[in-house]
Amino acid sequence: MWGETFDDFESEERELAVAKQNFMHEPANMNFTFPSLPLGIQPVEFMNSHFGATAAKNMKFRKGTTTLAFVYEPATPADKGGIIVAVDSRASSGEYISSKSVMKILDIGDRMVATMAGGAADCQYWTRIVAKYCTLYELREKTPITVSAASKYFANALFGYRGKGLSVGSMVAGYDKKGPQIFKVDSDGDRCSLKVCSVGSGSLNAYGILDNHYKPKMTDEEARKLGLRAIMHATFRDSGSGGVCNLCHITPTEKIRLPPMDVSKLWYEFADELGRDIVYDPRE
Amino acid sequence: MSIMSYTGGTVVAMAGDECVCIASDLRIGEQMTTIATDEKKVHKVSDKVYVGLAGFQSDAKTMLEKILFRKNLYELRENRKVRPQILSEMISNLCYQHRFGSYFTEPLVAGLDDQNKPYICCMDTIGCVSAPRDFVAIGTGQEYLLGVCENFWQENMKPEELFEATAQSILSCLERDAASGWGAVVYTITKDKVNVSTIKSRMD
């Protein structure tokens, strides 16, 4: 590389050149090693003591969320069917809401998305790595990558860092030659294909609504309403979710991103719909 | 997670011209899940004296019973209504009695005394009284409220103005605090009436 020709280095100055190269250039990813802690210090325990529960409010990593995705067939020919992916938009660190408007549906290809749950920075970074791999794959193989291959690459990448404290709970959803697919990928390295799936601190609430109203055959309108409703209930009950609900509808032909809907407005509409008076009546 | 944010909850009190506003959120939770959304943290002690108890709600409820008990005894012995200054002294002694095993709740007293002069004060868990003349805040949203009230509070505000300033302060705080929210109630105490209003806030 240009470093060597500039002037001649002996051997120990070579590491300096490599270190400088790492420092200056974009490290090629697979043989890139993260700088590690001194010997004997466990990364997980170190992270917890400096960035975990006892850390300063704004020094904690951004976490907590609710994401869901489900596959459905069109009930009437007018509908398009496919996959509904719905997420909330709050990133909270401990009890402090560090951001109210995080976009948690990250694009992988033009027909595939990945959702962000658990560590926000981890998901953002590793989704970009998978997106880079998918575009290179498409250029090399000249056919769009299948969802299972993309999610397999994602799981393998995360498997390499097991036990080092990464926190990722992502759903890779997309439409490919095998039809609509959703793969759930965890930072523990496990990956499974599901029809209905929800990840995050509000996932228990979301599952309640999904299991109740989910039908394999639904109209588009019904499916979108179910996605919104599940996220709204999750944000009502779970303090780690909130903000706006972003919804993405992947149809066999294209990927539609709906405008964000304020979750609190959804709740008041839901209350009017049921005619329930949810407003607290003031007393002594 | 700190013990004080196990159940969450925030209370703020602001003093104006012969009027006092005290506001609280309505959430009770267990760490991340919300259990109840209609639990106010402000309790009436006497006509024009209210006490706010944020922090660990099981201790707050125990503390409320002890406070009401001591207030009733005081009124039986002294044959007159309790003034906020006296109530805050009583609560401070009650907290300090548990100096080495404190109740995980920070009390706040707000009210008008017999000359209708506003009095507000807040304490830490072992009863160190701080009684400024402008505003006090306790609970998980304390830092957010202090930052906002610092700019929203003006001298000698009229009851309506004071209500708006308190409402805006607690709403801005609930915007950023995951452990409190789900509605807010604001009490405006003036010399002849107490106006209680539930304000529209985010439910996430």
Place this chain on the structure above:
Amino acid sequence: MDTMREEKRNAIPAIGYYPQEEISTGTTLIAMEYNGGVVVGTDSRTSAGSFITSRATNKITPITDNLVVCRSGSAADTQAIADIAKYYIETFSMMENENVTIYRATQIFRQFLYNYRDSLSASVLVAGYDDKLGGQLYALPIGGFVTRQRSTASGSGSTFVQGFLDSKWRPDLTLEECKAIVKQAVGLAVFRDGSSGGVVRVATIDKTGTKLELFRPDKPGFPSVAPPKGHLSFPDHIEQSV
């Protein structure tokens, strides 16, 4: 002669206990018996960690006219023990209408220092004069036991002057010689020990009672120590002074 192990208490947030640096008298106590009484010398520095809380404390606490106790270790413990023992000694002497002997006073000190030895960190020297045994000097180190000594040193500064004391001690010392040795010993200890310093206080206890003297560093009479001159650290063409 004992060294205090540095004992730092941690905070216990559950019960709201956030301790600051404990005030301890690092200190140097030198005492020497002569026929007719005892000479005691101390420094006057009390430090909390590296901060000198007071540079002129009096560590020679008079208990009665001819009984004095020199305190070292945790200032709080030694002050409390000295107060309590003084109270007992005064009550006994009032009840029995005669002065308490030095030995009995020492036993009173030993009682407290031994019974509470796991929560106290105190080492004291009891020096006094009474008609029965004349000038006596008792050392009560950390363990809480009593030993009668002719010449002893205690506190963190004492380690530096043991050799000096052994070389100087002779059985029939006069008062003047004793005072000179004690003063010089304290001067040497102050010179070497970081947690000793300030003025030098010398007390003489004999038949007539206790006489306190104070020697200030900026006034004549302060024990002077002349260490050898250091070598120059830079090559000699550079102008420098030792």
Place this chain on the structure above:
Amino acid sequence: MSNFTGITATMNPLAEMAQFKQNMREVAASPEWRTSKLIERQRWNPYSMEGGSTAAISGDNFAIVASDTRMTQNDINILTRDAEKIHVLNDSIILSTSGFYGDVIQLRKVLQSRLHKYRFDYRADMSADLCAELLSRNLYYRRFFPYYTGAMLAGIDENGKGAVFSYDPIGCIERLGYSASGAAEPMIIPFLDCQIGHVTVAEDYEKPPLTIERAISLMKDAFRGAAEREISTGDKIHLVIAEAGKPIVQKFLPLRED
């Protein structure tokens, strides 16, 4: 299936209750005041918190960044009254970081060297969005020994709009209208929510538009409020104003010094 609840104690209530009873027995047997006399081994801590806070607001054609200039040592003594937390990297990018000052300087060096290399390679200045992505990646490269900083990058992006990017210590990037970081962040952010985001007022209430004058006064008032209530914020406000098409203006305004 490990659910990402984002909180430490993910035990179910029964296990939690059993653990609590076990703790009660242990504490009753050997309370902390008896055992706490031992000197605890010093745990290695590579970070320290130099206090101070920064904030940034972006409008349609401007971006302003402000920070206080006090550097404190473990929350008590003041090291300097004019520490520089805002670094103008080039005429359209301003980096402002708070937190451990060692990492603040290291981040500035990393970004400056990459910008310098970019200028060498492409003979053009890096734009704000590019630099923002670069900072996010570089923060993440130290994922297992992170920079202990709350970084923020502000500037004018390619099509002349004001931009503020906020980060968490390991590089989760997000473009916002306004953001803050550092010790007084919890006090500044709700104030900006109310005054810029207008999230708390009723829908029909009048919402003044965000002009540059209003943004500058809001920033000054936010820091004055923070200096009143936070012990490590004070001395001077370092205000940096970047307007599309105009050179970057830097101002120093007085703050309380106690």
Place this chain on the structure above:
Amino acid sequence: MVSTEVKNVAAHMDMDRGGAFDFSNCIRNQAMCKMGAKAPKLTSTGTTIVAVSYKGGLVMGADSRATAGNIIADKHCEKVHKLTESIYACGAGTAADLDQVTKMLSGNLRLLELNTGRKARVITALRQAKQHLFNYQGYIGAYLLIGGVDPTGPHLYMCSANGTTMAFPFTAQGSGSYAAITILERDFKVDMTKEEAEKLVQRALEAGMHGDNASGNSLNLVIIEPKETVFKGPIVPEFCKRPEPNDLVYKFKTGATKVLKNKTFKYDIIESMDISH
């Protein structure tokens, strides 16, 4: 006319067990903290307190900032506590302990003055504080400067939380004391006049407040002399004032907040609070 049953029922209620501490929650709190939860922050006065004795008496001063963690809990808290007419105590450390210990001391000294008919002495206040604090082995975090004038002349003592006491001509306590003590060491002269002493204390306090984060806002002075004691109320030094007022005024007109429900409780305005009729 409280009936006797209520009296003896009230007597043994947990109303007050003779003012002793109640340790019932102690074990529970420690078990909860072992579960990994953080204990709440206590208000502590980081503080700068200074005291200087001069020819005729004593000047004591303190700043007025109480902090909880890095938040200022109280901007004008009272740190110069009055024990008796001519004995004052300034305190640093845990704020609640200071208030309660000084309240106890002033109560006991007042009773002593009433019983003995003589003005209380500073050494009595010191001895009571010292024995109380030693009993609790430093767990009551009160670091006091007790100073005053009594028939034997002006006295100034320092009493630390674990019971160490020392006498001083001048001293400073608290986290800002490092800055304050340097001013005192440089400018203290033995027999100063009242004005010199007052100015010296003010300069030392301002040094502490300016250099230390946990002290500030305003300073209170008390000048104690045999004949009279002067308490100088909050003095706000130049650097503690807001250099510039706010640019904008944040006034919300009515209707800024959407009120969903509203209820009003009316009271007839009663002049006196007496409810015995």
